Amino acid sequence: MSRKGQSITLSISERDKAELEAIALEFGMKWGDRPNISKLIEEIAQRKLLIGNNNNWSESRIRALHRCIGALTDIGQIEQAQIIANLLLERSELSIPLRTEIEGFLKNLPPAWRLQIDNYILRNQPFQLSYQDAAGRLLNFTVRHAKVTPHEKRQYLDCWCEETEGNFDIPELLHNWSLRLDRITDAAVTSISGKWRTNLDEITVEMHLFAGLAFAYQVKPEDDINEWLPDQPRVKRVIRRVSNTFWFSREVMQYAPDCVVVSPENLRDRLKQKLRTLCQLYDIETRK
CATH class of the missing domain: 1.10.1220 (Arc Repressor Mutant)
Structure with a gap:
């Protein structure tokens, strides 16, 4: 028995x-x-399953992992962000507001087309992106390099595309596009043959920084040279690789007059025109 x-x-x-x-x-x-x-x-x-503490994580550890969710999401690593989110939800130390926020993140994951794009980027796989914009136009892009980049607190797909029509950047950067992801409600994404480019097109920009900005400036990953000019005390020379003049212009214009773009000339001319337009709006006379 x-x-x-x-x-x-x-x-x-x-x-x-x-x-x-x-x-x-x-x-x-x-x-x-x-x-x-x-x-x-x-x-x-029988101790074949061990019971561990679920309330001994420090606040700093939870805060660091919470920040990782946002950072991974910003660079398109959605699956890794999900793993960390689920790991945090298993902890009893989470406050109710933080738990609610993480649960909301998991309930509102990016659509399938966005996950496809992230996957292609990880695999260095060229792809075609088709979507309809707010004006009802059907847009098609053949993408051979891409990365998800935050610009001014929003996510954009910075990409190199074969298509150039409708791009108003300088000629050297016409293949580079910056597509705002939250404006794409639905899209068709398919893989294509061909090579993946190592980077976006880039130009080399030289700018001079003055006054407090010269001392406060923090070096960026795309900076190739960051040095004080020996013949001009308190003037810093920065040479940077730029892939999109729209975003670069928005950055440097906020620092005028403590930042002057020295070269290239076509970018310098664009900034001059922006300043002329601004002067006209404020009824300031300028020389031709």
Whole structure:
């Protein structure tokens, strides 16, 4: 005869019972097709499953992991962001507002086409992107290099495309596009043959920084040279690689008059025109 085990009665809520059943299923402990809580408790008693603390993570660790979710999302690593989000939700230390925020993130994951783009970028796979803009125009781009980049707190797809029509940047950068991702409600994304480019097209820009900006300026990854001019005290010379003059212009214009673009001439002319237009709006006379 088989020996019958001792029976115990658990006084738990339906929610806790459901959680125990979910854990039992996770570890393959079933009676037929149903989760077996008794088997789960037996495994714990025999120390085949170890119980660990779930309330001993420091606030700094939780805060760092929470920031990782945003950082990974910004660079298109959605799957990794999901893993960290689910890891945090397993912790009992989470505050209710933070738990609600993370649950909201998991409920509003990027659409399938965005995940496709992220996957192609990781694999260095050229692809074609087709979508309809707010004006109802069907836009098609053949993408041979791309990266998801935050510009002014929004996510953009900075990409090198074969198409140049409608791009108003300088001639050297006509193949570079910056597409705002949250304005694409739906898109068709398909892989194509051909080579993946190593980078966007770039130009070399020289600018001089004056006054407090020269001392406060922080070096950026795209800067090739950052030095003080020996013949002009308190003037810093910065030479940077630029792939989009729109974003570059927005950055340097906010620092005028403590930042002057020296070259290239076609970019310098564009900035001059912006300043002339601004002077006209403020009724300031300028020389031709």
